[in-house]
Amino acid sequence: MDSLAERNKEFQKQSKQNKVLDSSDFKLLEANEPLLDGNDYQRTKICPSKRIEKRTLSSDDNIIQEFCFKEFSNNTTNSPSDESQIEIRRQVNILKELKNTNNIIRFFGVAQENSKFYLVTEWMELGNLHEYYTTNKDKMNWETKIRLALDICCGISYLNDCQILHHDIQSANILVDKNEKIKITNFGLSKKFHDLTRNISPNIENVRYMAPEKLLSVDNDTKKEKVPYDSKCETYRNRVNERYNLPFSDGIPDDWKNLVITAMLHEPACRPKISKICHKLHKLSKNYSKFSTLDDCTEDYDENLSSIDDNQSTMTSFFTITILTVEDAVRAHKSKNGNKQLAWQSFKYHSVIDIYAKYMVGYYYYHEEVPELQKISKDERVRIAVEIFKETADKGNPSAQLRYGICLWQGEGISANSFEALKYLKLSANQGNSAAMYVIGKAYLNGGNGIEQDRERGAKYLKEAALKNHLKAKEMCTKNNIVF
Template identity: 40%
Template sequence: MLKIRRLENEDVFKSKEYYRNFQKLVMVIGKIKNFISEVSQIKGLRKFLAAHSIEEQFRNLTEEFDGLMRVLNFTMAVQNQIQMEEDQKVIRSDIKEMTKYLQTIEGGIVNELKEISSSLDDITQLNIAWQKKVLHDDDNVLASATIKITELHDPPETVKRGTKVYKKIRMGEEVAIKEKILGNDEKKLMNDILSQVVILKKLKESQYILQFYGIAQDASAMYMVTEWCEYGNLQEYYQGYGPLDWHVKTQLAVDVARGLTFLHTVAILHHDIRSENILITIHHQAKLANFTLSRGFNDPTKNMMPTIDTVRWMAPEKLRDHRKNPYTAKCEIYSFGMLLWEIAEEKLPFHNEKDILEIRNLVVQKMVRPVFNNSVPHEWVKISHKALQDSPSARPPLKDMFMTLNHLYRKFLPSQPIRPTLVKLPTEEDLPSDDDDDFAIEDFSANNILTVREAVLEHKRRDGDKLKAWESFKYYAEEFSDVTASYWKGYYLYYGLSPINNPSDTEEKRQRLVEAAKLFKSAADFGLPDAQLRYGHCLWSGDGVKKSIPQAIEYFQLSADNENSTAMYNIGNVYYHGLGVTKDDEKGIKYLRLAALREQPKALEMCKQKGISLV
């Protein structure tokens, strides 16, 4: 039957119109993927919430997808009006829930107007730039991380925590200093350490992250200077001041949730969530401490061997194989779930066990989790059990944990506050045999023409065959209106990389620029960031199109919004110097800094010349 259907539709499948529509479907699926990614992250939500356009964007994408599925005659469930209305209800409910979440999350994620803070992007980009070592040689960055040792003074009475943490006074404020003796290898990495400190200082945007002031040095050691937390760590707090009331426990849990949410929003994982790393201030506020930027969301696993101090909170997948299994946000959800048990019971998880292997065996092999006593609120127990699931995918989002804990906090809030104001995957039997060549799709790359992807790779090779790449771009652009190929065809025409009849013929050059500009515009309007940049340049210079500075800036802005670093530099340059727009130093510096943090050469040079700090 499949062979018969294939023969009946073979001409349709090979038609240019079918190819174009299939290409559009691929692009729409890409847009849907990006949309889901953006609305699933707090930072990505900002542009949709600002324009109140989540519902509209959802509707446009689903209509575009459904329309192409019908045109391509794909087998699908026909979506009727009732189903569409149900989908709209679901999306409205989700928007309402997210709005409520943003109104309560606080902690540096939203500003006074309950809008998602723009500083989140700055911190994220600083973190990425640090991992790429962009900040390591910036004198402004390194200077801002350093504190003069003479600024630190002894308090009236010596106060010491552990063996290396002391209370000091700096500018009239109590601070904590933690001594670290530097080995020779560490001294070589001092710039790396200082540049990391700059980002840690930026985390002051959240009052649920321990405030980091900088590093002081003398001949033999360096001293990390942070805010002083009067009540020590969480374990010391509940042991010294317990039993704690539930309004205190719920508040501590909400504080930790807010701190974790902030870190995850700026693409930082803590890696060591446990009571020793939660510090309590004089106002009984919990703050996350003792973490580094050594790994971000997209980095390989951090090879942290379990110890008796850490094993009680470690996720089972890390206990199974700490090298093979990456450390993810879901690992932190598990650790947070175990921390909730500790806060509720006011004792260490598996407190009767002193052996690492025995604890690992209980968690991994026997899948044992600590049991709550009967006085713990049902909602607390339920959300904790979800977080402690063996499968990472079964653990709840941090948002759900926060909403549950915040609801409990409000439920236990005293009249006088203590603080100052699935889809089933196919089995192997379900899949068709891969031995049946009759079902193989014919190669479109006739006459030994490269695919578009192969042509791009060929172009980027140092000794690549530019003529062969050109033939591919031209073929797919003209025969199938391929958007990427059209952009590259324009690129070759613009830069004179395609065959030229008469290099000295100015009319031929003008026609090439006109065609290149048309191709750039077509690809730009389809959403390609590089095309948006190049069409903006055509408008700016009047190459192949009538010169228009306002329109050029519009296309530069589109490209910058799509993460193109050169477009960011252009927008920054335009606003910094007031080129065709009202001069706006703040906006100009913002985009110049963003471009520099992405290692855009001209932006790095301009920031250096103008004394624009990257932090």
């Protein structure tokens, strides 16, 4: 994340200076971010708009991947197409590193087909959040709404940590995939990218979501940016001056109201930081995720919720506890007859702030132990699992360091790299993981795969693993006359 922020800073600096790429810079760009060939991707009949279409690509093992192609051309910006595509490729090369979170749209690159250029991202089957909410609002309870809000805040927090400011968070810029996972889109490091990715007109639509201080200074901004500013915008500006807030509808929980009110305070210094909002939403989700309505209950979720205030003794008639602590989820996971589905849901819930729970989410993706994960292709599951293993390994989890090291060693879900694999395996072994000690010992004892044979070092690791009662290490020590 730190390196990503540094690259972002350097990019912004060059953009402000209007630096022109020299030949060495261009060669580096071609090496790091080559243009994709649009002809390699199969067109489909799915085109949400004139400039957006769904395309597919078949891998060597006949796995079909889905992509979103968004066209940009000479009339997209004031700059020539070549200049635009070069700058956007430079940005995409940075944005592709936003992969340590599940709340940001995934970028694949810029594709060229004939004279046209396209931004290539992952395909989000269920459209934007506005469309999804409009279709499903009658089925949404407060647990779901709070989860969506928490996911969005986590995505914003991650972008902020990378020093990337979105400037236009609204439901049209939040996409929903086929697994009902939401991701933030339509952002960039410069105006060219932002203009390309935005879906809305820059007047009455986004003015609704502007912070008061942004709206009050919009006169100057519009002169600089030449953005349309009409009478409706002026109406919004006047209401902001009056510190007007839209009223809440009926049935809104007080905790939610309080959070919204503080987040929308007129003075910027009085608003909570995004990290604090995340923590408050997490706490709120914890309160609501303990409860779920019974399948045969015909009463509305909000009515059930209010009934708790009226009569605490009726709570068990309406709700059942559905979230375990991390410790109990581990026990359920390890138990022969444990409820794996409940453990999975609990690990997902706690993964926001608990590293081990996040690792276990990766473990479940890797091992396909619950029905909802069986709907995802193996390649995609393993890819997600490996990303989670790396994230949690870099945060110091020894089990994740072991798993990520093995994936690197075997080239599973990631390009094989035996030296990088040993690095992570040693990190795990240094924390006392006997399985990592065994794998390292075996690698050094036998050599190969780019690792020079070192029987003495191999024996040392195998002996340490055997002393920790690792069965295979003990067998290998006995077979190779290694005393332990």
